[in-house]
Amino acid sequence: MATRTSSAPKGNSTSKSGGSGRGGATAKSGRSSSAPRGTRGKANAEPQQPWIVRVLSGAWQGVGHLVGAGVRRIGHDVSELEPEERRDGAALFNLVLGIFIATFAWWGFSGWLPDLVYSVVNGTFGWMALLLPLMLFVCAFRLFRQPWDGRGNNRVGIGFLIMTFAGTGLAHIIGGQPTVSDGFEGLRRAGGMLGFLAAAPLAAIHTAVPVLVYSALAFTSLLIVTATPFGAIPRRLREAYEHLMGVDLMEDGTRGDAHDRSYLHENDRPAPKKKKRMRLFGKDEDAEPKLEGYVGDEAFEHALVDGEDGTKAPKAPSVPPGVRRPTQAEIAVEKIKAAQGLGNSGQGENPTEAIPVVAPASTVPSTPVSPPPPPTPIPQRTEQLSLAGDVTYTLPASDNLTPGSVPKERTEANDAVVAALTDTMQQFNVDATVTGFSRGPTVTRYEIELAPGTKVERVTALSKNISYAVASSDVRILSPIPGKSAIGIEIPNTDRETVSLGDVLRSQNARRTDHPMVMGVGKDVEGGYVVANLAKMPHLLVAGATGAGKSSFVNSMITSILMRATPDEVRMVMVDPKRVELTAYEGVPHLITPIITNPKKAAEALQWVVREMDARYDDLANYGYKHIDDFNKAVRAGKVVPPPDSKRVIKPYPYLLVIVDELADLMMVAPRDVEDSIVRITQLARAAGIHLVLATQRPSVDVVTGLIKANVPSRMAFATSSVTDSRVVLDQPGAEKLIGQGDALFLPMGASKAMRVQGAWVSESEIHKVVEHVKGQLQAVYRDDVAAEAPKKQIDDDIGDDLEVLLQATELVVTTQFGSTSMLQRKLRVGFAKAGRLMDLLESRGVVGPSEGSKARDVLVKPDDLAPVLAAMRGDDAGAAPDAHTAALSDNANANIAVGGYAEDLVAADLDNRTQAIEYYDGADGGEDDDGEDAWSLTGR
Numbered sequence: 001m002a003t004r005t006s007s008a009p010k011g012n013s014t015s016k017s018g019g020s021g022r023g024g025a026t027a028k029s030g031r032s033s034s035a036p037r038g039t040r041g042k043a044n045a046e047p048q049q050p051w052i053v054r055v056l057s058g059a060w061q062g063v064g065h066l067v068g069a070g071v072r073r074i075g076h077d078v079s080e081l082e083p084e085e086r087r088d089g090a091a092l093f094n095l096v097l098g099i100f101i102a103t104f105a106w107w108g109f110s111g112w113l114p115d116l117v118y119s120v121v122n123g124t125f126g127w128m129a130l131l132l133p134l135m136l137f138v139c140a141f142r143l144f145r146q147p148w149d150g151r152g153n154n155r156v157g158i159g160f161l162i163m164t165f166a167g168t169g170l171a172h173i174i175g176g177q178p179t180v181s182d183g184f185e186g187l188r189r190a191g192g193m194l195g196f197l198a199a200a201p202l203a204a205i206h207t208a209v210p211v212l213v214y215s216a217l218a219f220t221s222l223l224i225v226t227a228t229p230f231g232a233i234p235r236r237l238r239e240a241y242e243h244l245m246g247v248d249l250m251e252d253g254t255r256g257d258a259h260d261r262s263y264l265h266e267n268d269r270p271a272p273k274k275k276k277r278m279r280l281f282g283k284d285e286d287a288e289p290k291l292e293g294y295v296g297d298e299a300f301e302h303a304l305v306d307g308e309d310g311t312k313a314p315k316a317p318s319v320p321p322g323v324r325r326p327t328q329a330e331i332a333v334e335k336i337k338a339a340q341g342l343g344n345s346g347q348g349e350n351p352t353e354a355i356p357v358v359a360p361a362s363t364v365p366s367t368p369v370s371p372p373p374p375p376t377p378i379p380q381r382t383e384q385l386s387l388a389g390d391v392t393y394t395l396p397a398s399d400n401l402t403p404g405s406v407p408k409e410r411t412e413a414n415d416a417v418v419a420a421l422t423d424t425m426q427q428f429n430v431d432a433t434v435t436g437f438s439r440g441p442t443v444t445r446y447e448i449e450l451a452p453g454t455k456v457e458r459v460t461a462l463s464k465n466i467s468y469a470v471a472s473s474d475v476r477i478l479s480p481i482p483g484k485s486a487i488g489i490e491i492p493n494t495d496r497e498t499v500s501l502g503d504v505l506r507s508q509n510a511r512r513t514d515h516p517m518v519m520g521v522g523k524d525v526e527g528g529y530v531v532a533n534l535a536k537m538p539h540l541l542v543a544g545a546t547g548a549g550k551s552s553f554v555n556s557m558i559t560s561i562l563m564r565a566t567p568d569e570v571r572m573v574m575v576d577p578k579r580v581e582l583t584a585y586e587g588v589p590h591l592i593t594p595i596i597t598n599p600k601k602a603a604e605a606l607q608w609v610v611r612e613m614d615a616r617y618d619d620l621a622n623y624g625y626k627h628i629d630d631f632n633k634a635v636r637a638g639k640v641v642p643p644p645d646s647k648r649v650i651k652p653y654p655y656l657l658v659i660v661d662e663l664a665d666l667m668m669v670a671p672r673d674v675e676d677s678i679v680r681i682t683q684l685a686r687a688a689g690i691h692l693v694l695a696t697q698r699p700s701v702d703v704v705t706g707l708i709k710a711n712v713p714s715r716m717a718f719a720t721s722s723v724t725d726s727r728v729v730l731d732q733p734g735a736e737k738l739i740g741q742g743d744a745l746f747l748p749m750g751a752s753k754a755m756r757v758q759g760a761w762v763s764e765s766e767i768h769k770v771v772e773h774v775k776g777q778l779q780a781v782y783r784d785d786v787a788a789e790a791p792k793k794q795i796d797d798d799i800g801d802d803l804e805v806l807l808q809a810t811e812l813v814v815t816t817q818f819g820s821t822s823m824l825q826r827k828l829r830v831g832f833a834k835a836g837r838l839m840d841l842l843e844s845r846g847v848v849g850p851s852e853g854s855k856a857r858d859v860l861v862k863p864d865d866l867a868p869v870l871a872a873m874r875g876d877d878a879g880a881a882p883d884a885h886t887a888a889l890s891d892n893a894n895a896n897i898a899v900g901g902y903a904e905d906l907v908a909a910d911l912d913n914r915t916q917a918i919e920y921y922d923g924a925d926g927g928e929d930d931d932g933e934d935a936w937s938l939t940g941r
């Protein structure tokens with residue numbers, strides 16, 4: 001059986017679009033430049049052949065193509081073979097020979113020629129001559145339809161040869177072991193000449209020996225032809241049984257799909273019946289995926305081992321059988337042609353511009369194209385705070401944060417992926433080209449452009465095949481890339497890079513603003529630095545599975561603030577129920593209260609934040625300002641004057657950043673209180689300069705409730721364990737495909753699409769240095785009212801969950817001056833038992849007198865006294881007049897600025913310095929304070 005030995009591209013891997021688009025052009029020229037050796041050899045030899053040979057050969061080929069075209073249309077259509085891939089001449093030879101032998105072996109034709117051939121064939125193979133036509137037909141069928149599958153065709157051919165040999169040996173034994181003395185006629189009626197030669201020596205030992213040997217050989221040949229490994233025999237037998245009994249093969253789809261990958265249109269998979277027929281013809285459709293499956297498994301195993309021992313990144317993964325991967329040189333040649341005209345216009349300088357696929361990385365080794373951010377220090381701000389004349393607070397020096405590794409723009413791993421993507425597109429006949437890629441620290445986004453008329457769905461439907469081809473389960477497809485007519489395929493880098501917080505804070509955009517609430521977020525997929533203003537978010541939800549990078553993000557955030565903000569600009573409340581994540585910051589002067597580790601205390605601290613917010617709002621309302629920034633500006637300008645009889649010194653309010661490292665722990669302790677506080681803070685606190693950052697590893701609906709979600713507009717989703725969690729955090733899937741360790745989707749307020757970023761990394765030692773610097777200058781002055789004041793507002797235990805309805809009942813009874821249980825029942829629509837309980841509560845609080853049988857009770861509170869009674873029930877400090885309350889809180893707020901235990905007048909004396917300082921950054925940032933300004937921004941590299 002004539003087969004091609006080298007694997008050639010399968011037929012339909014070639015675009016038939018006539019080169020429409022670059023994909024088509026690339027595919028075509030790629031193929032022609034890599035025309036099969038056999039074809040090329042033939043073309044060279046042709047001129048040397050006599051014309052008669054050429055004519056006959058041409059005629060033979062012509063008939064072969066004609067028959068082949070018909071055979072390829074049998075069942076599901078595989079007629080899209082390229083001319084140079086066909087083996088129709090050889091296939092026709094097998095077919096004609098099979099028919100010829102069948103004429104006398106099966107149908108008994110006679111004549112001098114059949115008789116002559118019959119004598120030869122029958123004399124050589126004996127009874128096996130009956131099977132020869134069948135074998136030749138199978139070979140012809142394969143050659144017509146799958147000429148590209150050289151390996152499979154060779155296997156079938158070799159299997160048939162072994163089968164013939166074993167069959168003749170067995171036939172010789174069964175035919176009575178004729179000897180040469182029985183003559184040619186005697187041998188023909190057994191195993192023929194071949195059978196005699198095969199079996200006679202073994203039969204001399206014992207008759208059983210050739211029987212055993214050739215039975216085993218025949219069985220083995222059957223396995224070879226059907227490509228069945230020994231281990232798969234039971235499964236094959238079961239399948240065969242199911243097949244014959246007409247039972248649906250459960251696994252068939254999978255096998256069929258895997259096989260289809262090698263030569264069928266993706267959307268053109270055969271119906272189960274057709275698959276059945278193909279298998280009955282001995283086609284190795286089951287075998288191919290199995291064999292290739294082993295190869296594929298190996299590739300994945302290699303990838304794993306490589307990853308483990310840190311050796312070289314895996315090469316592009318295996319491709320389906322018979323499909324030849326274009327060489328790097330071919331890719332380079334084609335892409336250089338395609339990319340001509342793009343020039344080298346500063347590629348890499350603009351992070352939004354993908355690197356065109358021009359040459360393999362071997363010629364562009366893993367070197368950065370654009371320079372890393374300058375390692376120059378962050379300029380010291382002019383408003384360094386002078387405290388008490390002899391203490392000057394300086395921000396930590398930039399060199400406390402070490403520079404990260406130099407970013408790479410292209411590595412060999414990227415080129416391997418480009419080759420794998422190109423192959424996949426070709427295999428599935430998708431007319432698309434990989435036009436470039438943008439390498440980020442964790443993932444690279446490959447850009448794919450479609451030829452006109454090619455559907456986007458053709459590519460998106462290939463996501464699993466792409467995952468397979470690049471040996472990664474974390475492939476994410478963006479269609480389109482926002483702002484571009486291209487599909488983006490994000491594939492994790494096998495050689496990840498760490499993003500240093502120092503680099504992010506030294507980037508252009510971070511330097512552009514002095515706003516103290518600006519933090520370094522990380523780097524996006526295009527390699528641009530992402531910085532965000534926490535004041536503009538205005539509240540942030542950080543979620544992700546354990547180990548995904550939340551705490552590292554929170555560390556980066558806090559360190560950013562410590563690097564950029566003085567304690568009088570930003571104050572922090574840190575809640576760390578896990579107890580270990582934030583301990584490094586204990587004692588920094590930016591803290592208002594020691595780090596809170598007790599969830600119950602944390603819930604109370606949130607209530608303090610609500611009170612602080614109310615106090616700030618009171619000031620805003622009293623003095624007629626809408627935002628704390630305006631109020632602060634007015635204070636510095638001396639426009640805010642306290643009432644003449646007040647001793648209060650009005651000072652600017654610092655921003656207040658409340659960080660909760662594990663929201664779930666708080667929600668478990670006091671879900672209602674925590675939710676109420678968070679909702680109140682998030683609804684109003686923006687104008688008051690109070691901002692919440694809530695982190696959780698359990699983004700489920702009982703932790704991140706609908707109310708919390710609705711009021712926390714910015715989201716940072718690290719890798720989640722399920723798509724449901726992703727939806728809870730982002731309202732869209734995607735986070736479940738992230739690869740952990742700082743890989744995140746960032747959805748700042750106002751953005752419609754989440755941005756993929758690699759979070760900035762700050763090491764323990766860097767944190768330590770920064771914290772030491774900060775603590776060395778000032779000691780933290782904690783406010784004891786944060787956790788202490790809250791118990792005052794405790795609601796009595798006996799009221800429990802009935803506070804709201806009790807307040808209504810009190811209002812009702814006092815305003816109507818009618819203490820009737822049945823009235824409460826009617827008006828409040830409660831049952832008798834509840835109304836009776838409410839009346840008992842009212843009696844215990846002195847609102848009504850004791851029961852007097854069926855008569856209504858006396859009401860002891862006059863309508864004028866209703867407000868303090870209600871306040872007492874709520875747990876508010878009833879005695880404090882609203883004004884006094886506000887003033888006290890405001891003084892507390894001002895005390896926040898009194899760092900280092902200095903007296904208030906000292907702080908007041910410093911006001912001028914601070915005023916100037918704060919005006920400086922407000923002025924520099926003035927334009928950004930407008931509503932609607934993005935909370936985040938990107939910079940170049």
Ligand SMILES: Nc1ncnc2c1ncn2[C@@H]1O[C@H](COP(=O)(O)OP(=O)(O)OP(=O)(O)O)[C@@H](O)[C@H]1O
Pocket residue numbers: 498499544545546547548549550551552553697718741742743758759760761
């Ligand atoms: N931005 C990053 N860059 C590099 N590595 C990171 C980054 N973020 C996290 N990692 C790696 O991932 C590990 C786990 O991160 P982290 O402790 O922040 O996860 P977590 O989500 O807070 O987990 P848990 O909820 O269990 O505390 C870190 O020890 C670090 O090795």
